Structures are given as structure tokens and as C-alpha cells.
Amino acid sequence: xxxxxxxxCISPQQTFPEKDINLEYLYESSDNKLKARDPGYENIPANQxxxxxxxxxxxxxxALPLIPKDPKGIIIGxxxxxxxxxxxxxxxxxxxxxxILSPGTFVQSTPNTIASQISLYSGNKGYNITxxxxxMAFENALLDTAMLIxxxxxxxxxxxxxxxxxxxxxxxxxxxxxxxxxxxxxIHLYEADSPGSIAGEGAAMFLVNGNKTNAMARFxxxxxxxxxxxxxxxxxxxxxxxxxxxxxxxxxxxxxxxxGDDRLLKFFSACESIMDNETTVxxxxxxxxEYPTASSFALWIACQVLTNQALPQHMIKKGSIKKEYKNLxxxxxxxxxxxxxxxxxxxx
Amino acid sequence: xxxxxxxxIGMISAIGNTLxxxxxxxxQGICGITKTKNLPSRxxxxxxxxxxxxxxxxxxxxxxxxxxxxxxxxLLALHASQEAIQDARLSHSQLIANDTALVNATTVGGICLMxxxxxxxxxxxxxxxxLSSYEMASVTRYLRSLYKINGIVNTINTACSxxxxxxxxxxxxxxxxxxxxxxxxxxxxxxxxxxxxxxxLHLLSTEICTxxxxxxxxxxxxxAAAFLILENEEELxxxxxxxxxxxxxxxxxxxxxxxxxxxxxxxxxxxxxALASAGLDKKEIGFINAHGTGTENNDEVESRAMLRLxxxxxxFSSTKSNTGHTLGASGAIEAAYSILNLTHQEIxxxxxxxxPIPGTGLRPVTTTQRIxxxxxxxxxxxxxxxxxxxxxxxx
Amino acid sequence: MNQMNTMETGQLKQQLKEQIIKFLNLTxxxxxxxxxxxxxxxxxxxxxxxxxxxxxxxxLLNREYGIIIRDPKEGRKVLVDxxxxxxxxxxxxxx
Numbered sequence: 042x043x044x045x046x047x048x049x050c051i052s053p054q055q056t057f058p059e060k061d062i063n064l065e066y067l068y069e070s071s072d073n074k075l076k077a078r079d080p081g082y083e084n085i086p087a088n089q090x091x092x093x094x095x096x097x098x099x100x101x102x103x104a105l106p107l108i109p110k111d112p113k114g115i116i117i118g119x120x121x122x123x124x125x126x127x128x129x130x131x132x133x134x135x136x137x138x139x140x141i142l143s144p145g146t147f148v149q150s151t152p153n154t155i156a157s158q159i160s161l162y163s164g165n166k167g168y169n170i171t172x173x174x175x176x177m178a179f180e181n182a183l184l185d186t187a188m189l190i191x192x193x194x195x196x197x198x199x200x201x202x203x204x205x206x207x208x209x210x211x212x213x214x215x216x217x218x219x220x221x222x223x224x225x226x227x228i229h230l231y232e233a234d235s236p237g238s239i240a241g242e243g244a245a246m247f248l249v250n251g252n253k254t255n256a257m258a259r260f261x262x263x264x265x266x267x268x269x270x271x272x273x274x275x276x277x278x279x280x281x282x283x284x285x286x287x288x289x290x291x292x293x294x295x296x297x298x299x300x301g302d303d304r305l306l307k308f309f310s311a312c313e314s315i316m317d318n319e320t321t322v323x324x325x326x327x328x329x330x331e332y333p334t335a336s337s338f339a340l341w342i343a344c345q346v347l348t349n350q351a352l353p354q355h356m357i358k359k360g361s362i363k364k365e366y367k368n369l370x371x372x373x374x375x376x377x378x379x380x381x382x383x384x385x386x387x388x389x
Numbered sequence: 390x391x392x393x394x395x396x397x398i399g400m401i402s403a404i405g406n407t408l409x410x411x412x413x414x415x416x417q418g419i420c421g422i423t424k425t426k427n428l429p430s431r432x433x434x435x436x437x438x439x440x441x442x443x444x445x446x447x448x449x450x451x452x453x454x455x456x457x458x459x460x461x462x463x464l465l466a467l468h469a470s471q472e473a474i475q476d477a478r479l480s481h482s483q484l485i486a487n488d489t490a491l492v493n494a495t496t497v498g499g500i501c502l503m504x505x506x507x508x509x510x511x512x513x514x515x516x517x518x519x520l521s522s523y524e525m526a527s528v529t530r531y532l533r534s535l536y537k538i539n540g541i542v543n544t545i546n547t548a549c550s551x552x553x554x555x556x557x558x559x560x561x562x563x564x565x566x567x568x569x570x571x572x573x574x575x576x577x578x579x580x581x582x583x584x585x586x587x588x589x590l591h592l593l594s595t596e597i598c599t600x601x602x603x604x605x606x607x608x609x610x611x612x613a614a615a616f617l618i619l620e621n622e623e624e625l626x627x628x629x630x631x632x633x634x635x636x637x638x639x640x641x642x643x644x645x646x647x648x649x650x651x652x653x654x655x656x657x658x659x660x661x662x663a664l665a666s667a668g669l670d671k672k673e674i675g676f677i678n679a680h681g682t683g684t685e686n687n688d689e690v691e692s693r694a695m696l697r698l699x700x701x702x703x704x705f706s707s708t709k710s711n712t713g714h715t716l717g718a719s720g721a722i723e724a725a726y727s728i729l730n731l732t733h734q735e736i737x738x739x740x741x742x743x744x745p746i747p748g749t750g751l752r753p754v755t756t757t758q759r760i761x762x763x764x765x766x767x768x769x770x771x772x773x774x775x776x777x778x779x780x781x782x783x784x
Numbered sequence: 785m786n787q788m789n790t791m792e793t794g795q796l797k798q799q800l801k802e803q804i805i806k807f808l809n810l811t812x813x814x815x816x817x818x819x820x821x822x823x824x825x826x827x828x829x830x831x832x833x834x835x836x837x838x839x840x841x842x843x844l845l846n847r848e849y850g851i852i853i854r855d856p857k858e859g860r861k862v863l864v865d866x867x868x869x870x871x872x873x874x875x876x877x878x879x
Contacts, residue, residue: 147586157773
């Protein structure tokens with residue numbers, strides 16, 4: 042589908058800037074939240090920075106190092122960008138009884154602010170879009186980008202996933218039991234025998250094109266589905282592998298979005314059971330927490346594993362550290378309904 | 390790459406509950422913008438709105454919806470998508486096939502229920518029935534589960550160009566072989582949130598909007614939903630064809646969060662990109678359904694961009710003078726109107742126009758007339774500089 | 785007599801600068817950095833505010849001084865620099 046040439050990631054772990062990446066050390070959550078480590082944003086002009094909400098800062102901060110490569114379009118997936126500003130604006134509407142209101146938070150409340158601020162900052166007048174389909178927002182952004190590359194084989198694009206911890210997810214998603222009621226550290230996330238996960242946030246950006254030369258990874262294929270039935274999900278995974286892997290090829294690493302929610306374990310067990318003993322199973326949500334576009338963090342991790350040929354021990358669930366990682370399968374699951382599989386490979 | 394045809398349309402707006410009613414209103418020059426007192430807002434009765442006069446409960450009864458947690462936005466989307474699906478005669482097996490996609494757009498989503506949202510978010514209640522209804526994807530998720538869609542499902546939000554981008558994305562899924570048929574469109578309902586938002590930016594006119602008029606005072610918000618059924622050329626046996634979707638262009642103006650650049654780079658590039666992707670010369674566009682919101686900034690910049698691209702622009706007008714600005718739905722309803730222009734070979738009078746903008750001199754079409762058309766363009770420009778143009782051609 | 789109306793012009797300027805910094809979240813600016821005749825809008829010499837900031841300042845004048853400016857164009861005539869705003873406040877304030 043496409044080749045990944047450069048990536049950045051602002052996350053709750055030491056992932057930014059590139060020279061300081063350290064995935065072995067695990068930062069701990071507090072109050073069931075894994076908050077992104079704020080890089081300071083010195084390069085964003087003060088008059089732009091002062092108006093930006095957290096999602097926009099995360100997105101801009103992560104995009105900045107990739108902007109000099111002059112991508113021909115900006116494609117962002119985000120479920121909740123602008124939600125916090127929406128809530129602030131609502132508070133104003135209520136406090137001032139629909140009187141004279143300050144428009145700043147309303148302008149920032151629309152989720153396309155991330156993509157449009159990147160374009161404003163860099164003067165990028167190319168393709169610009171924001172996909173907001175919850176747990177499939179980043180997947181649709183990737184699919185869009187894959188189509189763009191097929192349509193314009195010579196172009197390079199910037200594609201990313203961004204979401205923040207906000208009042209909305211922490212109250213509304215909690216009322217719906219998507220976050221744990223008891224205090225759980227990310228270090229013990231997978232031991233908890235209870236519903237819900239811990240909240241997370243972050244921004245991961247990818248500079249991609251159709252050119253294999255000097256690429257860090259190949260994004261081979263993507264499939265998405267909606268189901269509450271683990272057998273249907275595992276069946277799709279089997280179909281996807283049969284469709285994508287040639288005879289003799291194997292998945293070296295299955296990277297799953299297991300998130301400590303005991304209601305969702307059945308999906309991960311079903312998918313893991315398809316794998317033979319050759320496949321190492323690893324997890325990533327204890328690093329980034331749960332958020333709708335967490336699959337963008339997973340893709341960033343996959344690129345790290347493929348380029349460095351190394352996997353931190355704390356990520357491993359089953360199997361062992363491998364000598365070589367060629368084919369990685371990412372399985373993510375959002376709220377037990379939206380599922381995605383992404384196949385990423387080492388450049389041969 | 391497969392060609393993309395429009396085989397079904399469904400819509401509801403302030404000027405009609407079906408595609409047919411909308412066309413009748415356009416032919417009669419009906420303006421659906423009124424100063425009513427139904428909306429739960431202090432501005433209700435003072436500012437004019439393009440409101441749909443069917444209350445939420447009646448919509449629920451009409452569609453036999455009993456689930457709690459269903460919002461007005463979902464019901465408007467249900468209403469319009471049902472008409473589109475029936476119009477294209479999509480069977481149940483087609484709806485649930487892996488190659489049927491659903492691409493929706495919205496800007497308010499569940500925030501049409503602003504007061505409930507605010508209570509839930511501040512935990513002043515144990516949680517209303519609407520907890521799952523607030524996220525941007527909620528309307529699309531509702532349609533997906535109703536129609537049991539198994540193909541690609543997406544929600545796009547690029548502010549006022551959202552549903553033009555949903556249609557563009559749907560067409561590209563077909564062209565790239567990722568879907569054989571797509572339900573694509575958008576929806577927004579009137580909300581205290583958007584009313585106060587646009588009002589805080591001094592963009593709402595206290596009078597009925599006058600797109601492209603020298604003395605325009607701003608826009609009127611409206612509510613609507615519209616969906617197109619897009620199908621690839623292999624699917625067309627015996628079907629009614631409304632039009633072919635031949636071109637699309639998407640560009641960012643990269644100038645300002647809420648207004649367009651003086652020379653209109655974004656609109657210019659979006660319109661030019663649509664022409665290039667359709668392989669058409671600018672002279673071949675017979676009519677433009679302009680974005681034409683009635684704001685000082687948009688109409689002047691859009692005029693300038695049309696002059697820049699076309700030299701002598703083709704006939705154009707803005708149906709926002711009939712419906713108001715329906716935000717996330719506007720790209721889709723105006724795409725539907727652009728298709729009506731083609732199928733019936735007619736163009737509709739832009740309303741409330743008196744004097745051209747000094748400096749551009751452009752006059753929108755002010756009389757409804759029959760006209761020979763091969764290709765029409767529909768413009769949608771949004772906050773954040775997100776500009777998209779679509780081109781439809783006679784099937 | 786309203787106590788605030790007796791405020792010295794110098795004091796009012798200082799107070800206004802503090803209010804502007806807070807209202808617009810101008811984190812990299814202090815009241816001492818803003819000259820009374822420094823243009824608020826435009827880059828370079830100016831503070832670099834934009835058209836949305838001008839709408840914000842209209843809200844500030846309403847909330848702090850009870851001044852209603854309905855037409856943003858009218859606002860831009862007032863919102864030139866600290867001197868012009870203070871002169872307008874002294875003339876039109878209702879609180």
C-alpha cells in the first residue's frame with residue numbers, strides 16, 4: 042500500500058524527539074491516566090501556540106519535524122480533537138446565557154483544526170482532510186493516504202493520528218465503564234480482572250510515499266470490521282493472513298491493543314489462538330493508554346521494531362525476543378466493536 | 390479506474406422533506422429561512438434560521454424509532470438515507486455486502502443536544518440516555534448498525550466542506566476498487582452550540598441572507614441531511630442514472646482559521662483541481678452551485694476565485710438563500726441540487742440578490758430557467774481553510 | 785460617584801494591559817512589554833493579534849467595562865493601540 046519514510050511520536054513515554062527515544066524505560070500512569078510528555082513546543086510561534094488546545098499542540102508538535110519534507114497533503118485521524126474547546130465554549134454559552142461570547146474556543150472546537158493549523162503553519166495548500174470516525178479515524182486516514190499514493194504515485198504525504206485525554210472521555214466514557222473505577226497502574230494493567238482501561242493520549246505522524254528506497258517500513262495492508270463476535274473477528278484475521286502472506290511467510294510479531302478490560306479479552310485470545318508458536322505476542326496499551334487513535338501509536342512502535350530489530354521486554358506477552366522481525370501484524374480493538382488489522386513489513 | 394454514477398438521492402431541508410419537494414421549492418423560489426420560535430435558544434424568534442418543521446418526536450414516530458439516545462441529527466440522517474437507498478433500489482443483500490461503504494459527515498453530531506451533553510460531561514447526572522450519542526462518529530455508527538453495513542465506514546469533519554469531502558472520499562473508494570457502492574452524504578441539525586458560535590464571530594445576519602449582494606450582512610444557519618448513492622459502472626443494469634461524478638478537488642487555503650485569503654487560493658485550487666481530475670476545460674462547466682454563504686468574506690473571495698479561474702464565470706448562484714447554511718450537510722444537499730440541475734436541465738434563481746459586489750461585479754442567476762447543461766460544479770469551503778469542489782456530468 | 789470611573793488613565797492602561805494578556809492568553813508578554821502606542825494588530829512592530837483577537841477584545845470591553853460594540857468594523861477603529869482603547873473606555877464605559 043505505502044512505504045513509511047519518517048515518523049514522530051509524542052506519547053506518555055520517551056518517544057520524542059527522535060534522538061531521545063527510549064522504549065525500555067516505562068513511565069507510570071497516575072490517576073488512571075497516561076498523559077503525553079509535553080515537549081515544550083519552542084518552534085511553534087507564540088501567537089499560534091497561545092490559541093491551541095492540547096490536541097492541536099500534540100499534532101503540530103509531532104508534525105513539525107516532518108514538515109521540511111514538504112508533503113503534498115495532510116491527512117489526520119482524530120476522534121476527539123476540539124471536544125475540550127467545545128465544552129469550554131458551551132460553558133460560556135451557559136454562564137453568559139447566550140450573550141456576548143468570546144469566539145476563540147468555538148473556532149478551535151472543530152476537529153479539523155489540527156490538519157488546518159499544520160497547513161497554515163507550513164503554507165501547505167495541498168489535500169487536507171480530517172477523519173473523525175472514532176476508533177477507525179486513523180485507519181481511514183491511512184486508507185485515504187494509500188488511495189492518494191495510488192492516484193499520485195510520486196507524491197509524499199503526511200498522515201497522523203491524534204487524540205487527547207479530556208473532560209469528555211474522562212466523564213462520559215467513564216460513565217459507560219470504559220475506564221477502570223479502581224486505581225490501576227499501567228505497569229499492572231493486564232493483571233486487573235475488571236472492566237475498563239486507563240486513559241491515554243498522543244500524536245503519531247508518518248511521512249509516507251510509494252517509494253521503497255530508504256524507507257523504514259512497508260505498510261502492506263489494512264482491514265477493518267465491526268463486530269461484537271470474537272469468532273467473526275478471528276475469522277477476518279485468518280482471511281487477512283491467507284490473503285496477504287505468501288507460502289512460507291510468517292508473522293514474527295503480533296502487536297495487540299489488549300487494554301486490561303476483561304470484557305474484551307475474548308477478542309485477543311481468539312486472535313492469538315490463530316498464531317503458531319513462531320509468533321511472539323506483544324502489547325502496547327500499557328505504554329500509551331486507551332484512546333480512539335491508539336493504533337497510530339502501535340504503527341509507530343511497529344516502525345521502531347522493524348528499523349531497530351529490537352523489542353522491549355515489558356511489551357512481550359507470549360514467546361520470546363526474536364533475532365529478526367520481518368512481518369508484524371497489529372490488531373487493535375476499540376470498545377469491543379471496531380476492529381482493525383494492519384500488516385507492516387521490514388524492507389527487504 | 391471505474392466511473393462513478395449517482396443512482397439514488399435522498400434529502401431533507403428547510404424547503405422540503407424529499408428530493409422531489411426540494412426541487413419543487415427551488416422551482417418556485419421558496420425561501421425556507423424564517424424567524425420561528427421553536428429552537429431552544431435565546432436567539433430563537435430573533436435570528437432567522439433554515440429550520441425543518443418536523444419536531445424530533447414526530448420524526449421518531451415516523452421512522453418507528455423507540456431507542457432512547459437517538460438524536461435529531463441521527464433521525465434526519467435516517468430520513469434522508471432511507472429515501473436515497475429506496476431511490477437506488479439497493480437490496481438488503483447489497484446493503485450488507487462487504488463492498489458497500491458508508492461515508493457520513495457532520496459537524497455538530499450529538500452536540501445538537503448541547504444542554505444534555507453539558508450535564509453529562511460535568512457529571513451533574515448519572516448519565517442521560519445519550520452518552521453514546523455525542524461523539525462525532527455517533528450518527529454514522531447509528532446508520533451502520535441500522536443498515537448492517539459491512540464495508541468501509543467513515544466519518545469526515547472538515548467543518549463546512551465536510552459532506553463534499555464525504556462524497557469525494559466515497560467516489561475515490563469506488564475508483565480505487567475498495568467499494569462497489571457507497572452511501573455518502575452528511576447531516577447537521579440546528580444547535581444552540583453552532584448558533585452561538587457563529588454569532589460570536591459576528592457572522593449571523595439578523596435578516597435573511599443575501600448571497601453575493603453588495604450589502605450582504607452574513608449567513609443564516611440551517612439544518613438538513615442529504616445522501617447520494619454512488620455506484621461503479623458495473624452495477625448499473627436497468628438503473629435510473631442521475632449523473633456521473635466526474636471530478637473533485639480538495640485544497641487548503643492556508644491563510645486563517647475562520648476566513649479565506651483575499652485572492653482565494655484554496656477555492657481557486659479546489660475548483661481547478663476538480664476540473665483537472667474531470668479532464669474538463671473550464672469552458673465546459675455550465676453552472677456553479679456556489680458556496681455563497683452571504684458573509685462579507687466568503688462571497689467576495691469566492692467571486693474573486695471564480696473570476697481568476699474562469700475569467701468570465703459560468704452562471705452561478707447559492708441555494709443557501711433557500712436553505713440557510715446547513716454546515717456539515719451543505720456539501721451534500723448542494724451536490725444533490727447540482728445533480729437536479731443536470732437531470733432536469735434547469736437552474737434555479739438565487740434569492741434576495743440586489744446589487745453586485747463592487748470590484749467583482751458578479752451577478753448570480755436570479756431567474757429560474759431551462760438551460761442546456763453537460764457539467765455542473767458544487768463548491769464547499771470551510772473553517773480551517775478546507776475547500777472542496779465537486780463536478781457532476783450528464784449521465 | 786462610581787469608584788472605577790475615577791481611575792487615573794495610567795492605572796487604567798496598566799489594568800487593561802493585564803486584562804488583555806489574561807484574556808488572550810499572551811503568555812510570552814508582560815504589561816511592561818506593551819507600549820501604549822504599539823499597534824495591537826500585525827506582525828513586526830505590532831503585537832501580532834489577528835481578527836479573531838479583535839472579536840475577543842470586543843468581548844473583553846463588554847465584560848469589564850460594559851461597552852457594547854455591535855459592528856466589528858467599528859471595533860477595529862477603536863482597537864488600534866492601548867491609547868485608543870483607553871480613550872474609548874473613558875468615554876463609553878458603563879461600569
